[in-house]
Amino acid sequence: MKKLFYTAFLLTLIIAGYAFISTTPINTRAKLGEKLFFEKILSKDSSVSCASCHKPDFGFADTSAFSLGIHNRLTKRNTPSVLNMKNRPYFFWDGRAESLEKQALMPISNPDEMGLPIQEAIERLNKNETYKKLFINIFGTKPNAKNLAAAFAAFEKTLETGDSKFDLAFDNKGKLSAQEERGRQLFLSDETHCFDCHKREDFTTDEFKNIGLYDNDQSTDKGRFEITKDSSDLGKFKIPGLRNIALTAPYMHDGRFKTLEEVVEYYNNTSAFVSNPINIDETVEKPMGLSKQDKTDLVAFLKTLTGKKQAAKIKK
Numbered sequence: 001m002k003k004l005f006y007t008a009f010l011l012t013l014i015i016a017g018y019a020f021i022s023t024t025p026i027n028t029r030a031k032l033g034e035k036l037f038f039e040k041i042l043s044k045d046s047s048v049s050c051a052s053c054h055k056p057d058f059g060f061a062d063t064s065a066f067s068l069g070i071h072n073r074l075t076k077r078n079t080p081s082v083l084n085m086k087n088r089p090y091f092f093w094d095g096r097a098e099s100l101e102k103q104a105l106m107p108i109s110n111p112d113e114m115g116l117p118i119q120e121a122i123e124r125l126n127k128n129e130t131y132k133k134l135f136i137n138i139f140g141t142k143p144n145a146k147n148l149a150a151a152f153a154a155f156e157k158t159l160e161t162g163d164s165k166f167d168l169a170f171d172n173k174g175k176l177s178a179q180e181e182r183g184r185q186l187f188l189s190d191e192t193h194c195f196d197c198h199k200r201e202d203f204t205t206d207e208f209k210n211i212g213l214y215d216n217d218q219s220t221d222k223g224r225f226e227i228t229k230d231s232s233d234l235g236k237f238k239i240p241g242l243r244n245i246a247l248t249a250p251y252m253h254d255g256r257f258k259t260l261e262e263v264v265e266y267y268n269n270t271s272a273f274v275s276n277p278i279n280i281d282e283t284v285e286k287p288m289g290l291s292k293q294d295k296t297d298l299v300a301f302l303k304t305l306t307g308k309k310q311a312a313k314i315k316k
């Protein structure tokens with residue numbers, strides 16, 4: 001009897017919870033964008049949504065080196081986080097999209113990702129009464145390519161994280177541990193030069209740099225060069241921001257490093273990993289000579305960059 005009571009109680013809770021979620025009104029571009037971000041009908045066979053690869057529980061990145069699109073096709077590069085995109089001047093590892101609006105429609109039509117021509121995506125949304133109404137209420141017009149892109153961009157611009165342990169310490173509202181503080185000092189130092197590239201509020205200067213992974217042998221992705229065809233851009237990739245970095249393994253454009261320890265090991269002596277790098281940036285060319293302690297300190301610092309909301313998600 002008791003068991004039955006609890007089951008009934010639980011069921012009521014679930015139904016009430018569901019009713020709450022389903023009645024939370026979608027009345028802004030950002031909320032519509034959020035719904036669309038999880039919408040599988042935007043892929044050819046309705047099997048994949050943006051969130052299939054940009055997983056909310058993992059800093060909106062993926063947990064494998066390459067992600068699965070429709071028909072189990074693999075992406076050509078590692079899926080980056082879409083957190084903290086608001087202040088980025090361009091998108092993708094090679095920077096080929098200049099705005100979130102321009103970026104948003106590309107994965108839908110990309111044959112390795114969602115594989116649905118934009119025209120078809122718009123037709124599907126117009127045939128769906130719920131979406132048609134939502135677009136008319138929010139944009140004053142039926143779904144079209146422009147307002148679809150605007151909705152995605154509006155949602156993504158809400159995904160800012162500024163409440164990490166690092167931020168609290170920076171605002172004198174908290175404190176880094178001695179180890180994290182040593183890591184921070186190292187990060188800023190001329191020994192590591194991390195801060196030359198991973199600078200400003202999101203830990204990126206938004207430039208393209210080559211950290212020595214490209215050798216046109218083991219690694220053939222030419223990065224920024226594919227866009228500019230300028231030989232000085234060979235092997236350069238967008239400097240990724242480092243907020244929530246503890247959640248977004250594996251790392252680099254090809255997801256080659258599984259842990260932050262491996263990343264630090266790489267920077268400490270890049271030539272031990274890639275013997276004939278092409279066009280490597282001189283700041284990361286020479287061995288840094290970090291001690292074991294230095295390396296763990298650096299990793300401890302990187303782990304302070306996780307936003308609170310994201311941290312809570314991962315602990316579940």
Ligand code: HEC
Pocket residue numbers: 037048049050051052053054067068069070075076077078079080081082085090091092093094100103104105107108112113114152156
């Ligand atoms: C099949 C996996 C997959 C799906 C589905 C997918 N993405 Fe991505 N996303 C990626 C990969 C891989 C990249 C990096 C590609 C590159 O740089 O060449 C990326 C890059 C991005 C970026 C740029 C991030 C940065 O740091 O520059 C944004 C923003 C983004 N995706 C948003 C979206 C949106 C919005 C959707 C849904 C409409 C979506 N993605 C669907 C895999 C996916």
Ligand code: HEC
Pocket residue numbers: 080187192193194195196197198208209210211213237238239240242245248250251252253254260263264267268281283284298
């Ligand atoms: C010369 C500029 C430069 C310097 C110096 C530099 N980085 Fe990077 N960092 C980059 C670029 C560019 C990438 C992306 C490279 C790629 O994927 O090919 C990157 C990638 C990373 C990543 C992986 C990010 C992800 O989302 O996959 C981490 C972590 C990282 N760097 C930490 C550091 C640390 C710690 C230091 C100092 C020891 C450092 N970086 C020094 C430019 C730099």
